[in-house]
Every structure is written in C-alpha cells, then in structure tokens.
Amino acid sequence: MTKLIGLVLRALVAGGIALLVGRKKAAGEAKSGNVNSEPQPQAIARAVPVKARQPDAIYQFDRFGREQRVVARVVNPEVNEAERKVHFEEVYNSDSLVLADECEFHRYRMVVRKIGYASKIDKAVPHRGRVLRDVTAELLGYREQ
Numbered sequence: 001m002t003k004l005i006g007l008v009l010r011a012l013v014a015g016g017i018a019l020l021v022g023r024k025k026a027a028g029e030a031k032s033g034n035v036n037s038e039p040q041p042q043a044i045a046r047a048v049p050v051k052a053r054q055p056d057a058i059y060q061f062d063r064f065g066r067e068q069r070v071v072a073r074v075v076n077p078e079v080n081e082a083e084r085k086v087h088f089e090e091v092y093n094s095d096s097l098v099l100a101d102e103c104e105f106h107r108y109r110m111v112v113r114k115i116g117y118a119s120k121i122d123k124a125v126p127h128r129g130r131v132l133r134d135v136t137a138e139l140l141g142y143r144e145q
Contacts, residue, residue, distance in 0.1 A: 050107045050143060058091065060103040068104075071096040077105065084139040086110055091132040102140060110137040 047068045048059055058072040076089035086108060097103065099112050116134025 047104075047143065053106065055106075058094075058097060058103050058105050060097060060101060069096075071098075071103065074105065079106075079108065079139075081139070086137045086139060088135040088137070089133065091135050092128040092130075094132055095129045097130075103137075104143060105137075107143050109140045109143060111140060112137045 046066065047061075053059065054070065056073050056075075056077075057070045058074060059068050060071045061068050072091050072094035074088045074091050078087045080087070086105060091097070097112075099115075102109055102111050104110070112135060114134075114136040115132050117132070119131050120129075
C-alpha cells in the first residue's frame with residue numbers, strides 16, 4: 001500500500017513540474033512577442049566559391065552557420081570518387097576543425113570517418129597545431145559554384 005501511495009505522489013509531483021515548466025515557457029514566449037508571430041528570416045550562409053578556395057584547405061561553416069572559413073590544411077590528398085572517399089596523409093592546423101560536422105575540400109562535401117593518429121604537439125614542428133595523420137573522409141556530395 002505504501003509503495004502505491006509513493007508511486008502516486010511521484011507521478012503527481014512530476015506532472016506538476018511539467019505543468020509549471022510549460023507555463024514558464026509559454027509566459028517567456030508571450031513576453032518576447034514570439035506567440036503567433038512570423039518566423040524570423042535566417043541569415044544567408046556565405047560559402048567560399050570553389051574557384052576562390054585554397055588548394056590545401058579544408059573549409060567549415062562557423063558555429064552559427066553564417067560564414068565559411070579555413071579550419072585545417074592537408075598534405076597529399078587522394079580523392080576516390082568511385083568509393084566515395086578522400087584520404088589525407090596529414091591534416092594539420094586542425095584545432096578549429098569540428099570532426100563531427102560536415103566540411104568541404106575543393107568541391108567535395110565530406111565528413112571525417114577515420115583517423116589513424118592524432119597529436120596536439122609535434123616536437124619536430126610545434127607551430128602546426130593539432131595534427132591528424134592517415135585521415136579518411138566519406139564524400140557526401142559536391143558543391144557547384
């Protein structure tokens with residue numbers, strides 16, 4: 001009997017919390033004027049044109065998706081369109097590269113799938129930032145500009 005009362009009390013408390021959270025959210029939207037308003041237009045993302053890209057650079061949009069920028073440099077890229085893969089011997093200065101996000105190299109859209117070796121400090125060349133070796137990326141598509 002006490003277990004049943006405990007379960008009922010927990011359910012009531014959880015339902016009350018959910019109700020309060022829903023009311024606070026609705027009140028916040030009403031104060032900000034977002035209730036029944038038109039959706040705000042998104043900023044237009046600006047990609048670097050394919051012809052203007054640097055030959056050894058990987059590009060990615062900033063965290064807001066507005067501006068595309070160089071996030072890494074590559075050594076010895078090998079593109080295999082038949083297998084939809086790109087292999088890089090080395091990717092350096094990659095501190096800004098978000099590995100889980102889509103990126104672009106030349107006209108290819110890709111996502112990194114495999115890294116053979118990663119190092120933050122290379123004693124031979126300390127100014128190269130994060131260094132990734134034996135990197136394989138999956139081709140997702142193409143950018144035509």
